[in-house]
Amino acid sequence: MSVSVMVPTLLLPLTDGQKKVEAQGETVRHIIDHLDSRYPGIKARLVHQDEVHRFVNIYVNDDDIRFAAGLATSVAPGAKLTVLPAVAGG
Amino acid sequence: MSRLLDDAGLSWRSGPCLPAWQSLSAALQRQGDCLGLRHADGAPDGPALQLMHPDLQPLQTRFTGLPALPLELSTEFTLQAACGLMSVHGRASGRLQALGVNYLATLNAALAWQGSLAAAVGQLRGGRFHEVALQPAAGALLSIGQYLAGATAPEDPEHLLPGADDALARPPFLSADGVLFELETLDSHPWRQFWNALGVSDAIAGKAWQRFLLRYARAVAPMPAECLDALAGLPLARIQAIAAECGVALVPVRDAAQRQGDSNYTASAASPWQIRRGVAAPAPHRAAPVRLPLEGIRVLESCRRIQGPWPGTCCRCSVPK
Structure with a gap:
């Protein structure tokens, strides 16, 4: 099954400049693995030791996976997965 | 190359600029003091910041208005209103609202100093940079660039006008x-x-x-x-x-x-900059800059994450004539 992945600006060099790519998988972990097979290096920018990097946020539709099941969060067909770097300050 | 900020030779003066916007003059003065620069007598014949040093040709940053917003009508509040700052700030409060500080005066004074000093460096590198033009309205738009980008994005532009959200359901x-x-x-x-x-x-x-x-x-x-x-x-x-x-x-x-009333307030209100002489750099073997005074200079910057892109943006946007 296919889901849409919204890619942040910082990772566009890894996706040949594509802001939106398609990926396959039933969980966030599977989707990231599939993305890495197509765009090598992207997994290392998102995940370290099976945890999402501290200042990277991943949403399935509007839900932050850290407040669900993390990388094991299930993803329904047609869902949108958004990667969003943390921003703070003033 | 002369080290402009190392000796007492660098002085400045500003014209009777922006009678409707005294806060800009005050911000220029404050920031000039923080840089440790000497204020000279006399004044340019218009709204401008002039830098003077024995090693420099005449150099000034001139403030200019827009046809729709002449300089004479450019105040802190008219600029905040005309350039969208009141709308952006009002997203949280639910109504058009000005920032309660002289934000654009401070910002444009900083841009004027940055442009002037960049042009001075450009001169010392052999370039011909004598006049910088600064539109306070352009400075205002620069300051909300990220919000303008969000509102005018080709895909899913943001519609975040004041009143769209409950003004009470927000931080603080x-x-x-x-x-x-x-x-x-x-x-x-x-x-x-x-x-x-x-x-x-x-x-x-x-x-x-x-x-x-x-x-x-x-x-x-x-x-x-x-x-x-x-x-x-x-x-x-x-x-x-x-x-x-x-x-x-x-x-x-x-x-x-x-x-x-805090014990550290006075210290925090002193100059925010510390400038120290570093190791002498080898003499560059580059041609004199032509288009931009700082072209070819590589800047190493260390800062917190969100503040990081801002100086870089300003460096790219300070374009002397």
Whole structure:
């Protein structure tokens, strides 16, 4: 099954400049693995030791996976997965 | 190359600029003092900042208006209104609202100093940079560039006009004993712990986190009612204790008079810059700059994450004539 992945600006060099790519998988972990097979290096920018990097946020539709099941969060067909770097300050 | 800021040879003066905008002149003065520069007598014949040094040709940054907003009508508030700052600031309060400080005066003074000093460096590198043009309105638009980009994006442009969200359902937060305060964390884990400790579910804490993360990108962060209700039921001391346990920073909102009473206020109000002589760089073997005074210079910058892109943006945007 296919889901849409919204890619942040910082990772566009890894996706040949594509802001939106398609990926396959039933969980966030599977989707990231599939993305890495197509765009090598992207997994290392998102995940370290099976945890999402501290200042990277991943949403399935509007839900932050850290407040669900993390990388094991299930993803329904047609869902949108958004990667969003943390921003703070003033 | 001459080290402009190392000796007392660099002086400046400004014209009787912007009679409707004295705050800009005050900001130029304040920032010139912070740089340790000497203010010279006399004045240019128009709204301009002039730099003078024995090693420099005449150099000035001239302020210019727009046909739709002449310089004579450019005040802090007309610029905030015309350039959209009041709209962006009003996203949170629910109505068009000015920033309560002389934000654009301070910003444009900094841009004027930056442009002038860049042109001076360009001269010392052999370039011909004698006049910098600065539109205060352009400075205003620069300051809200990220919001303009969001509102005019070709895909899914943001529609965040004042009044679109509940003006009361947003930070700063309010405790049961009536204290306004701010929360801050860059990490979702303590955020989740904090709200869980207050009895808020993961699902709601997650929604709040997403909106909180986008607060600085969108200038508004509507919070779920469950979060606000949980805080409104507890005194500040209890909320502070929970925040401390969870690793979330909590800062009560204070007014200017309270801040001025702090023991470190005077020191913090001194010059924000420290300039030290570094190791002498090898003489460059480059041609004199032509298009931009700093072209070819590589800048090493270390800063916090969100502040990082800003100096780079300014460097690219300071384009002397």
